[in-house]
Amino acid sequence: MTTKLFGAKVPRVEDQRFLRGQGRYVDDLLHDDPRLLHAAVLRSPHAHARIVDIDVSDVLDLDGVLAVWTWEDLTGPMAEPLPLLIPHPALTEGRTQYALAKDEVNYVGEAIAFVVAVDRYVAEDAVSRIRVDYEYLQPVVGIAAARAATRLVHDDVPGNVGARMEQENGDARAAIAAAPHTLHLELDVERSACTPMEGRGTVARWDPDTSRLTVWSSTQTSTGVRGCVAAKLGLDLAKVDVITPDVGGGFGVKVVHPWPEELLVPLAAMTLGRPVKFTEDRREHFISSAHERAQQHVVDVGFDDDGRVLGLNVEFWHDHGAYTPYGLIVPIITSTQLLGPYKPQNYRVVFESLYTNTVIVTPYRGAGRPQGCFVMERTMDAIAAYLGKDRTEVRSTNFIQPDEFPYEHGLVFQDGRELTYDSGDYPASLAKLKELVGWDEFEDLRAEMAAQGRRVGIGLACYVEGTGVGPYEGAHVHVETSGKVKVATGLTTQGQGHQTAFAQIVADTLGVRFEDVEITTGDTRKMPYAVGTFASRAAVMSGSAIHLAALRAREKALRIAAEALEASEDDLDIVDGVVSVRGTDATIDLGTVAVLSNPLRYAFDEASKAATQFTVGDPGKPPVAEDDEPGLEGKDFYSPPRSTFANGMHAVIVETDPETAEITILKYAVVHDCGHLINPMIVEGQIHGGVAQGVGGALYERMVYDDSGQLLNASFMDFLMPYVTEVPTSIDIDHLETPSPLNPLGIKGAGEAGVIPSAAVFAAAIEDAEGFPITAMPISPSELFALRLEHADDTHATALGS
Amino acid sequence: MSTAVPEEIHDVRLHVNGAVHEVAVPARRLLSDALRHDCGLTGTHVGCEHGVCGACTVLVDGTPVRSCLMFAVSAVDAEITTVEGLTEADGSLSPVQQGFSDCHGLQCGFCTPGFLTTITAGLRDNPDPSEDEAREMIAGNLCRCTGYQNIVKSVLRASEIQREIERERGGTA
Numbered sequence: 012m013t014t015k016l017f018g019a020k021v022p023r024v025e026d027q028r029f030l031r032g033q034g035r036y037v038d039d040l041l042h043d044d045p046r047l048l049h050a051a052v053l054r055s056p057h058a059h060a061r062i063v064d065i066d067v068s069d070v071l072d073l074d075g076v077l078a079v080w081t082w083e084d085l086t087g088p089m090a091e092p093l094p095l096l097i098p099h100p101a102l103t104e105g106r107t108q109y110a111l112a113k114d115e116v117n118y119v120g121e122a123i124a125f126v127v128a129v130d131r132y133v134a135e136d137a138v139s140r141i142r143v144d145y146e147y148l149q150p151v152v153g154i155a156a157a158r159a160a161t162r163l164v165h166d167d168v169p170g171n172v173g174a175r176m177e178q179e180n181g182d183a184r185a186a187i188a189a190a191p192h193t194l195h196l197e198l199d200v201e202r203s204a205c206t207p208m209e210g211r212g213t214v215a216r217w218d219p220d221t222s223r224l225t226v227w228s229s230t231q232t233s234t235g236v237r238g239c240v241a242a243k244l245g246l247d248l249a250k251v252d253v254i255t256p257d258v259g260g261g262f263g264v265k266v267v268h269p270w271p272e273e274l275l276v277p278l279a280a281m282t283l284g285r286p287v288k289f290t291e292d293r294r295e296h297f298i299s300s301a302h303e304r305a306q307q308h309v310v311d312v313g314f315d316d317d318g319r320v321l322g323l324n325v326e327f328w329h330d331h332g333a334y335t336p337y338g339l340i341v342p343i344i345t346s347t348q349l350l351g352p353y354k355p356q357n358y359r360v361v362f363e364s365l366y367t368n369t370v371i372v373t374p375y376r377g378a379g380r381p382q383g384c385f386v387m388e389r390t391m392d393a394i395a396a397y398l399g400k401d402r403t404e405v406r407s408t409n410f411i412q413p414d415e416f417p418y419e420h421g422l423v424f425q426d427g428r429e430l431t432y433d434s435g436d437y438p439a440s441l442a443k444l445k446e447l448v449g450w451d452e453f454e455d456l457r458a459e460m461a462a463q464g465r466r467v468g469i470g471l472a473c474y475v476e477g478t479g480v481g482p483y484e485g486a487h488v489h490v491e492t493s494g495k496v497k498v499a500t501g502l503t504t505q506g507q508g509h510q511t512a513f514a515q516i517v518a519d520t521l522g523v524r525f526e527d528v529e530i531t532t533g534d535t536r537k538m539p540y541a542v543g544t545f546a547s548r549a550a551v552m553s554g555s556a557i558h559l560a561a562l563r564a565r566e567k568a569l570r571i572a573a574e575a576l577e578a579s580e581d582d583l584d585i586v587d588g589v590v591s592v593r594g595t596d597a598t599i600d601l602g603t604v605a606v607l608s609n610p611l612r613y614a615f616d617e618a619s620k621a622a623t624q625f626t627v628g629d630p631g632k633p634p635v636a637e638d639d640e641p642g643l644e645g646k647d648f649y650s651p652p653r654s655t656f657a658n659g660m661h662a663v664i665v666e667t668d669p670e671t672a673e674i675t676i677l678k679y680a681v682v683h684d685c686g687h688l689i690n691p692m693i694v695e696g697q698i699h700g701g702v703a704q705g706v707g708g709a710l711y712e713r714m715v716y717d718d719s720g721q722l723l724n725a726s727f728m729d730f731l732m733p734y735v736t737e738v739p740t741s742i743d744i745d746h747l748e749t750p751s752p753l754n755p756l757g758i759k760g761a762g763e764a765g766v767i768p769s770a771a772v773f774a775a776a777i778e779d780a781e782g783f784p785i786t787a788m789p790i791s792p793s794e795l796f797a798l799r800l801e802h803a804d805d806t807h808a809t810a811l812g813s
Numbered sequence: 814m815s816t817a818v819p820e821e822i823h824d825v826r827l828h829v830n831g832a833v834h835e836v837a838v839p840a841r842r843l844l845s846d847a848l849r850h851d852c853g854l855t856g857t858h859v860g861c862e863h864g865v866c867g868a869c870t871v872l873v874d875g876t877p878v879r880s881c882l883m884f885a886v887s888a889v890d891a892e893i894t895t896v897e898g899l900t901e902a903d904g905s906l907s908p909v910q911q912g913f914s915d916c917h918g919l920q921c922g923f924c925t926p927g928f929l930t931t932i933t934a935g936l937r938d939n940p941d942p943s944e945d946e947a948r949e950m951i952a953g954n955l956c957r958c959t960g961y962q963n964i965v966k967s968v969l970r971a972s973e974i975q976r977e978i979e980r981e982r983g984g985t986a
Contacts, residue, residue: 027906029922030896030919030922030925031900074819130850208923209860209921257922259922293866506958692917693917696917696920699960700957702960703960726861727860727861734954735948
């Protein structure tokens with residue numbers, strides 16, 4: 012038997028092409044096609060304005076310009092607003108933008124005109140020749156302005172409130188009123204964004220010979236883009252292929268679709284009869300893709316002497332930007348995942364999702380969870396501080412216990428299903444974390460450092476992450492007559508190593524060599540039924556589907572091989588692509604089984620002769636039985652009843668400089684439970700990346716809008732994404748593997764985990780170092796310094812809470 | 814607005830990875846775009862076009878240069894090495910590329926070419942870096958996926974592979 016690959020640190024197969032510069036990202040495609048045209052977009056320089064007139068008369072004079080579109084040139088569905096992807100009954104005032112602005116612009120960066128030219132330089136020259144007359148309107152920037160509602164983003168949305176949603180389990184306010192102790196907290200999180208290294212991009216080619224449109228897009232959902240392109244351009248779905256090539260990072264932003272350019276590029280390609288490419292530049296990514304995170308929370312909590320939460324009432328305001336294409340997913344996740352590993356006896360949450368004249372807000376890795384985790388963990392720390400208890404003790408008191416699973420929270424999650432946790436062992440995770448970070452020894456370190464005039468603090472934060480949301484994913488496994496195994500699943504890949512992890516599953520399940528397995532993702536020609544890669548769902552959803560499809564292929568292989576070898580299926584093994592009869596020398600290659608699976612009239616090579624009509628088959632029966640199909644294939648879908656809930660806990664030790672307030676990370680520890688690990692190397696890589704993004708989000712990154720709605724730091728010069736110099740020099744990771752009972756592999760998602768507790772854990776550690784409450788994140792040295800001045804008069808520095 | 818004066822096109826001979834590319838480009842054509850679109854070497858990636866991210870880093874006469882901050886016409890007479898040129902003559906991975914493969918030093922792969930070229934030059938100048946020096950070597954490049962943990966390890970592994978190769982060469986000499 013070959014070594015089991017599931018659970019092994021198998022090196023990634025995709026690295027070979029990436030390391031040689033042979034990856035194929037969307038901007039690399041068709042580069043040698045002389046007919047390829049390039050697009051550039053005129054974007055609004057104003058946050059809020061009416062468009063009085065657009066004059067494009069100078070554009071076509073420019074050598075090399077082929078076409079320009081404004082809204083007036085769009086017809087049919089293209090002239091309608093973009094789809095509201097995830098409607099929700101609470102989203103009573105959903106609004107989406109047009110592919111090109113009609114009458115009004117609502118954020119700096121909103122697309123107004125689309126120019127196609129022979130190269131990008133000329134296209135940008137042409138954009139600069141478009142003259143737009145605007146009637147300026149006062150913008151609404153930030154949650155405070157949105158709530159004040161003295162000005163409106165959309166005239167027909169009163170109070171700037173897109174949605175108000177409330178969920179309650181028990182009677183939180185009554186429980187708080189009756190509780191022995193209560194605390195009130197006000198907490199803020201600012202805007203940040205995914206900022207993958209590769210921005211958005213789309214290439215389209217209309218083939219008049221076959222009447223087919225091929226669209227390549229840097230997306231997290233090929234099937235979603237396909238559906239939108241077909242609907243908007245009035246094409247039969249069967250005429251549209253969408254292929255996701257290599258993608259230079261997504262982190263959530265690329266699940267939004269269709270972007271205006273994802274429709275305009277195919278439209279231009281069809282209109283002009285030439286392939287067209289749009290590649291977003293970095294500034295465009297800042298001002299015309301999507302942001303996340305900004306929320307303000309007000310928390311009231313009631314608890315007993317042990318710190319047990321008896322009632323929790325959370326009200327928050329979510330800044331969703333100018334439009335709501337992605338519905339209420341982010342605030343719904345915040346409102347439900349806020350609960351983390353805890354079981355407050357009574358919980359009420361109500362949020363308002365607000366319009367502002369800023370870039371749209373859609374999921375960014377963690378997708379509302381970092382805010383929820385920040386709020387819950389700040390609350391736990393406040394309770395501990397109030398009661399004078401160890402912070403881990405208060406958390407333990409509130410944990411859902413291992414014997415309480417499945418645990419029902421009595422709320423509805425982002426997928427419309429009950430919020431029910433499937434498994435976990437939070438006390439065991441906490442014990443591991445305390446050990447890993449040296450929680451119990453920290454006071455010695457604090458004293459030792461204090462003796463040197465150094466100030467340190469420790470914090471921890473726990474989270475639960477609903478991963479692997481439905482509705483489904485599918486897979487197709489095909490064993491070719493060469494014995495090579497071609498596997499397709501429809502969701503996309505943005506660096507997660509799917510070609511490796513999924514091949515590990517196939518190799519084990521089917522019994523073939525890893526090297527013989529080739530995985531294709533995100534190609535609607537190969538698998539037209541799929542959802543996408545988001546919500547830490549790829550391994551759970553496609554991993555499970557691939558396993559099931561491989562099982563089907565295996566069953567068929569055994570059936571055919573048993574007949575060929577005149578043996579019982581029960582006596583067969585498949586190892587390294589060879590079927591053998593246990594205890595004998597009889598064997599048959601899977602490639603040969605594939606030949607036999609497909610009755611032939613014509614032999615195309617030596618091997619295929621074995622399947623021709625005078626060679627095989629019972630002349631008295633149909634060559635393909637009624638309940639059978641030709642080919643050695645397996646196809647299956649995985650559709651779980653609900654999400655599976657991964658969890659984890661982070662701890663950090665920070666040092667804060669007494670003079671400069673610089674924050675230095677001394678130790679970072681992660682305990683992570685995503686069930687069984689397919690490839691621990693890849694999972695740890697995901698955690699590393701998440702932690703780094705979390706460090707950025709906690710200490711450096713924010714979107715700085717001025718009052719006029721201009722994004723002041725829309726470049727990598729000013730938006731401080733961490734370099735190696737900002738991340739911890741090491742990240743200590745320990746895994747707990749509590750399998751999920753919901754899928755055949757016992758796995759849970761891992762992609763987003765690393766980033767979820769960051770704001771919470773850094774706030775806790777900085778607070779512990781400084782002795783005054785940290786209620787807003789991110790926090791810069793300047794802000795920490797300002798807080799020091801503010802609290803300098805406190806004779807008794809108190810911890811969080813009031 | 815007046816009609817723009819047609820751009821003057823310059824015939825430029827670029828020496829890239831040991832091959833000569835004759836390209837005709839306007840003066841404003843960035844080296845990054847010329848490499849990608851005129852030479853067809855799409856391994857060099859463009860992440861920010863303002864010289865911060867380092868994804869487009871190539872070696873110009875051996876020195877790491879942000880190809881988005883250099884015009885193609887300025888690169889005449891220079892020997893340019895892109896990620897495609899790092900691979901050994903027999904098609905095998907260079908020590909730096911192998912280090913990344915061994916240590917899972919990449920995820921989406923978009924920033925990777927800039928790291929590979931930067932580290933190739935870095936290890937030439939400092940073949941045996943300490944961990945801190947490895948960090949310093951990559952401190953000008955952005956990666957959004959890996960959190961840099963495994964890139965630092967990849968630098969150290971690449972250095973180790975180089976030493977192994979040298980030892981083997983010494984042994985057979």
